[in-house]
Amino acid sequence: MIEILTSAELARARDAGALVADILQSLKARSTVGVSLLDIDRWAKEMITDAGAQSCYVDYAPSFGRGPFGHYICTAVNDAVLHGMPHDYRLADGDLLTLDLAVTLRGISADAAISFIVGDARPPESLAMIDATERALAAGIAAARPGARIGDLSHAIGSVLGDAGYAINMEFGGHGIGSTMHQDPLVANDGRPGRGYKLRPGLLLALEPWVMADTDALVTDADGWTLRSATGSRTAHSEHTIAITDDGAEILTTPTAT
Template sequence: MIEILTAAEVAEAARTGAVVGDILQALRQRCEPGTNLLDIDRWAGDMIREAGAQSCYVDYVPSGFGRGPFGHYICTGVNDAVLHGRPRDQRLADGDLLSLDLAIVRNGVAADAAISFVVGGAVDGESAALIAATERALAAGIAAARPGARIGDLSHAIGTVLTEAGYAVNNEFGGHGIGSTMHQDPHVPNSGRPGRGYRLRPGLMLALEPWVMADTDELVTDADGWTLRSATGCRTAHTEHTIAITEEGARILTMPSTAS
């Protein structure tokens, strides 16, 4: 299913997106060495309820993936865990690379975003490079998103940045359409050929999410059936925004409300 939203629905999505951005930034500020991943999940649940929203994850059971409902409010990926990180009883250490991925629905419209950052004060060069590459790739994908462009144009823009930074790209998981539900068509791979795929039009919402692993493109799945890790144990990073296609181009919907 591909939804085309009205202007009023996009405006509502922007309000939902601001909540997502605000929660992610609030959690980032609270994460420090010694923080337990289960506390992050509890804080996220509290903030979602306070905003009058609902989690897209707690009861989420995707087709062909996972093992039962996800059962938590946020994805928490530490170091080699890059996607669908299921919160567990684990305390963060100084220098850990943490990815937080949050999706909520509010007043009938969903929004989805992810951030990666280093906990504490010890930021190593590899982690900084991984995070920067995903942020640059996301910016490139957003810049390519305009009416008349095709999904392949976005994928090509994202993939070019990632490969030029020296990273292999895994296309098994990528961006996606979003609207009244979290995951919709079209799929947005993190590499691709320009001029191919679905043509973008105003009212389409997409969640673009570049992610990379330092020295591999292979994933392994944890025993929890959800958490995806690098096959080599290397570090990983993941960055995501929900955008809306407008007549003027792409509008980022998941910036924090305090962003300048």
Template sequence: MIEILTPAELARARDTGALVADTLRTLRGRSTAGTNLLDIDRWAREMIVDAGATSCYVDYAPSFGRGPFGHHICTAVNDAVLHGMPHDYRLADGDLLTLDLAVSLGGIAADSAISFVVGGPAAPESSALIRATEDALATGISAIRPGARLGDVSHAIGSALAEAGYSVNTEFGGHGIGSTMHQEPHVPNIGRPGRGYRLRPGLLLALEPWVMADTSRLVTDADGWTLRSATGCRTAHSEHTIAVTEDGAEILTGTSREGGAS
């Protein structure tokens, strides 16, 4: 089912998006060399609970995972890119860390991911990976407007990733979001313009371009969740929750600078 939010629900979605953005911003600032991934998970839990919200991941048990996930945030390091399960690992300078957080507040969910290098300076390969996903995300958002097709969004994302020199994996992509974290429609990171579902105001989409430096093939960790590059190369992942509006798109999980797009 594709869910279209009412104006009142969209107002609640803005609150959820702001919570996700603020939590990720705080966690990024606290993720320094020596920080344990389990501490990041604990900090996320504390902030979510203090806000009266719930993590969408704790009880998450899809068919592809060894569920339930049992943690409050995904923490993927270096060659890990999706569903990174927090574990007893201390970050080192130069690690490429992805934090992926989905939270429900007031009955509405929002989902966002950021990739960044711990400490610095970042190696050129890591900077290029992160920049490619961020640029593809911005390009995908710019294609969102009422009446546009879902394929327009997927094509924009895939074209940006290909132009940056990366191959696109089609196993995992973006998704609809609303009263639950994962809904229809599926938003592949590559597609054909002019095809697919026609976007309507009130639809929420979580766009999430992700890439691996020299492969498009994933392997699954022994934990049954963490997805890594098959070659051990570095990876990056960027995500925002977007609302289709009457005149364009609104970024619900962005900073104040990113708060709207059209």
């Protein structure tokens, strides 16, 4: 299913996107050394509930997972990169933490992810990997405009990641979003320009470049959800929800306060 939002629905999408971005920034500030991933999940639940929104994750049960996810946010640490299930792990100085959050507010969903280093340590390789995903995300957004093809966005993302020296996994990527979290079209993190679905105003997309330091292979934890690098190397993941407009692309998951 591919949805094209009306102007009224787009206004609600802006509210959902701002909520996601604000929660992520609040959680980033609170994700200090010694904090448990379960604390982060609890804080996310409180902020989502207080805003009158619904989690996209609690009842999420796709074919690749093991039953309903049962938590309010994905928390991926170091070698974990996608669908990180919160558990009783306390953050340490230098951990690379990815927070991935999707909520539905008044019938419209928004999805975003941020990666950052916990504490005072600044491992240069980890910072470079985070920077590469952020630059790839910016390149994908810059390529998004009416008449462009999905392949144009994938090519823009993949060019940045490939030039930075990272192998690109094609199993999981970006996606359409709207009244539900995951919709068509798929936006792979690499591709050929000029191919795929033609973008139209009112289309919402969640673009999410992610990489692993020295591999493109994933392994799944015993929890049935958390995806890690097969080599145990560190990972990074950046994501925004955007709306295709008459003029280009509007980032919806921007914090209301900077």
